[in-house]
Amino acid sequence: MTRRQERRARVGRWALCVATGGAAAVMLGGWIGVLPVLLGLAIGHRAMIAPPGVAVLTYHSVSPDARWLPWSREITVHPDTLATHLAVLARIGATVIGTRDWVRRRAAGEAMPPRATILHFDDGYRDNHVHAAPLLRARGMIATVFASLDFVDPAGGVRRDGVDHGYMTWDELADLEAQGVEVEPHGVAHARVPVSDAVEGVLTADNWRRHAWLQWDATPGPKHDWYVRDRPGAVPLGTAIPRSGLALAACAWREGVRETPDVLSRRIEEDLAACQAAFAARLGRVPQLFCWPENVVGAEGRAIAARLGYRATTAGRGRNTADEPAEVISRIHVGDRAIGVRWQPAEALALWAQVRLMQGNHYWYLVLAPMNVARRIVFALRKDAFA
Numbered sequence: 001m002t003r004r005q006e007r008r009a010r011v012g013r014w015a016l017c018v019a020t021g022g023a024a025a026v027m028l029g030g031w032i033g034v035l036p037v038l039l040g041l042a043i044g045h046r047a048m049i050a051p052p053g054v055a056v057l058t059y060h061s062v063s064p065d066a067r068w069l070p071w072s073r074e075i076t077v078h079p080d081t082l083a084t085h086l087a088v089l090a091r092i093g094a095t096v097i098g099t100r101d102w103v104r105r106r107a108a109g110e111a112m113p114p115r116a117t118i119l120h121f122d123d124g125y126r127d128n129h130v131h132a133a134p135l136l137r138a139r140g141m142i143a144t145v146f147a148s149l150d151f152v153d154p155a156g157g158v159r160r161d162g163v164d165h166g167y168m169t170w171d172e173l174a175d176l177e178a179q180g181v182e183v184e185p186h187g188v189a190h191a192r193v194p195v196s197d198a199v200e201g202v203l204t205a206d207n208w209r210r211h212a213w214l215q216w217d218a219t220p221g222p223k224h225d226w227y228v229r230d231r232p233g234a235v236p237l238g239t240a241i242p243r244s245g246l247a248l249a250a251c252a253w254r255e256g257v258r259e260t261p262d263v264l265s266r267r268i269e270e271d272l273a274a275c276q277a278a279f280a281a282r283l284g285r286v287p288q289l290f291c292w293p294e295n296v297v298g299a300e301g302r303a304i305a306a307r308l309g310y311r312a313t314t315a316g317r318g319r320n321t322a323d324e325p326a327e328v329i330s331r332i333h334v335g336d337r338a339i340g341v342r343w344q345p346a347e348a349l350a351l352w353a354q355v356r357l358m359q360g361n362h363y364w365y366l367v368l369a370p371m372n373v374a375r376r377i378v379f380a381l382r383k384d385a386f387a
């Protein structure tokens with residue numbers, strides 16, 4: 001059962017108990033009506049408390065202004081918000097542990113530290129080095145960064161010029177490792193592929209950045225600076241945008257032919273092996289974890305990762321409870337503007353609720369749900385707002 005299914009079932013059962021108690025109270029009337037309400041709450045309580053899970057919080061860009069990223073509103077968190085989140089974790093007594101340590105303990109069936117919590121940062125954004133690392137260091141907290149090979153900036157060196165757009169260099173990734181941050185792979189090219197001849201639109205000056213996967217797909221090799229140009233460099237404006245899927249999970253459709261599952265398997269294997277080779281060459285060690293781009297994987301992908309020696313991979317849909325497979329990491333996306341606008345008390349409450357919900361307390365969904373609705377409404381009303 002996915003955590004969403006579990007949540008629906010548990011909160012649904014709770015709501016039924018409370019509603020039944022409330023209806024009985026109305027029928028009985030008077031003081032005696034309090035009894036069925038209390039009974040409904042007591043029975044419903046059993047549904048709301050689930051076996052404990054582990055919160056794996058997933059961040060991406062951490063920046064005061066990441067408008068260079070077309071999906072900044074969805075994935076960028078302001079450094080102030082990250083600081084708030086880390087303070088919340090300290091406040092609730094969370095023990096922030098490394099993913100490798102957690103995966104090892106999980107596989108061995110060892111006990112976890114109290115309220116074990118894990119921090120992930122995807123994509124290897126340079127702002128992680130500039131803004132997130134100092135905040136983690138100040139709190140003595142460890143995290144795992146997942147970087148895609150083609151996006152690592154080949155410039156080299158550890159840059160101290162304050163620029164925070166773009167991607168980290170291998171030296172900056174190594175510098176993070178020296179600070180205790182784990183660095184693990186996120187695939188070669190973070191790629192999507194066309195999956196059918198269906199067309200979803202046309203590339204325009206306004207949307208080509210948001211559909212950057214088309215440029216990446218047509219540009220083998222480094223693509224760390226794809227966003228710098230004013231116009232698309234590889235696939236011109238006016239080109240049809242095909243329906244797409246994740247390159248490590250979907251059979252590609254090229255020139256009217258769908259590739260076979262065998263070819264897909266070979267592509268996945270080459271991608272994961274390339275990550276192992278690059279990490280061995282650049283960081284002097286073999287990676288242990290793998291983060292599937294856009295959190296999507298098929299059964300074959302997991303099997304290939306295991307065969308190549310990866311200890312665990314992401315894209316689970318559960319809560320990391322003791323009865324879930326130790327090689328599957330289920331993560332939750334952490335964003336900014338929990339209620340549609342950035343307001344630190346709301347950011348703190350939302351993170352608290354997300355962590356406690358993953359840990360099994362479903363009452364926190366009653367807090368999160370209205371916040372999610374508010375965010376969706378505000379985002380829909382302010383479609384172009386970023387800052």
Ligand SMILES: [Zn+2]
Pocket residue numbers: 122123186190293294
């Ligand atoms: Zn990613």
